[in-house]
Amino acid sequence: MPENSSPAYAKQPVGKPRIPAVFWLLLTISLSLIMGTVLLSNDMKHLKTIGRFFGYELFPHEVKLPPPTALPRPMPPASVTLPLHAIEPPVAQTASTFLRTWRISGAAMCAALRDAGVQTSEWAAASFNAETFECFFEHSGKREKDQLPSSIFVIVRGDAAGTINNMRVKIVNPQTDQNGQLDPNILRIFEIMLQQPQWLDFHEALNAIKNLRDIKEDGFGASISFSREVLNPGRYNFTLSLDASSGPQKRTRSYFSDRTWLPSPEPSGKTAPAPAPAPAPRQ
Template sequence: MLLTISLSLVMGTVLLSNNMKHLKTVSHYFGFDFFPQEVSPPPPKALPRPIPPATFMLPLHVIEPPVVQTASTFLRTWRISGAAMCAALRNAGIETSDWAAASFNADTFECFFEQSGKREKDQLPSSIFVIVRGDATGTINNMRVKIINPETDENGQLDPAILRIFEIMLRQPQWLDFHETLNAIKNLKDIKEDGFGASIGFTREVLNPGNYNFTLSLDATSGPQKSTRNYFSGRRWLPLPDPAVEIDSAQPQSVSETPHTEAPAESQEHRH
């Protein structure tokens, strides 16, 4: 009995020691889960590392002011129609004719202005001839001016009334990279500027020193220029909608009115 009591005390001490670790192991071994195992919660997940803000460096040409020398290096186009060009000349006091088909060719459209002065005693007669030529769609092919014995001031500079013709012709296309031409014309000096298919020239005739010829034309010559022009051709794209038509269509109509829409034809020209 003493031995049994002693062994019981020893076994009880062993089983109950160390926070009843051995007793839990024995009970679990024989299938008696008197002490269910505690499930410890998973360790907290580490917080994601903060993502630094994205940075983007803008190229300088985006934030710098435009440079007039490179304003038209992508695509050179007439940004004004022939009829609008003739109207701009008339608004400036140069009474050009209406934009209409030429008498020698129905496919060529043009407007022109001609003025001849009276011959003075010691001065040769002066004359001015202006012509804007293009096609039936309104696209300009070239603009030409011929002045004979023009009037000048005491400094030899061209009369402002005549210079106004060249100011209109150079300002309306909005080709800002040709900025030396007008000053040369004002002083009746020969000049020729070329850039990306456009050609501007003002020259004095060799055999007739009092005659001056001005030409402004657009002719794509290089492969990249022709490819770019063909890609942006009006035959490939629908014409821009007329803002006035959109405003009218947005307004409510009465029951008696029938809205009228016209589908744009593929052959219409895209006006730049």
């Protein structure tokens, strides 16, 4: 007999392998996730379809939004018409009627006179006072018999900053034409002095000077005068000055101070072309 023929060692039939329970659990979870993803995707469209198939309305209170409508056509832009004074640049010629100020420096005034043929000196400190700046022109002719010699004296005075205080002209025995009107070369001095500050409201002054008539005008702090000396009929004095001591002028200067507003624009008006240099008075 063979050894170890005991029943305990008899061969047992081979059984089927068992699948662990963990596998089934993982499979169930995976399938649930897949099905949940499918049912909840696309705004739960599939879940709602299954519910309606079985006769159930899963979301009875769901609000259905109306389909989007086309946006209204935009309105055309409104047109606005602005008054011309709101968009046009300021006009230097009319500024003097509202704010009286020197619109040219002393050095520029002297240069304008030189361009017109009046050979003034350079703008520099005066010999009698270092705080006063000036430029001047002087010409004297020879005495003829009992008459005083014809002469011209021009002076522009101001301060170191270039602000003008006053402008003066003195003419003695000026040359005139057959109508008694002032020689154009001398009249050009007064034209430059009246044009450059842009104080064009003194419109009668130049015509009076041309005809050697006395005139005195005051306007908003500025003063202009041209007069014949009482004791010396052949002598004439001209003065153009700015006096800011009046109440309206002080209030206007304070209101339109550069600390509050932008500086006033420089004059843009073109003056008439300068003629040839003025010849010296006849001897």
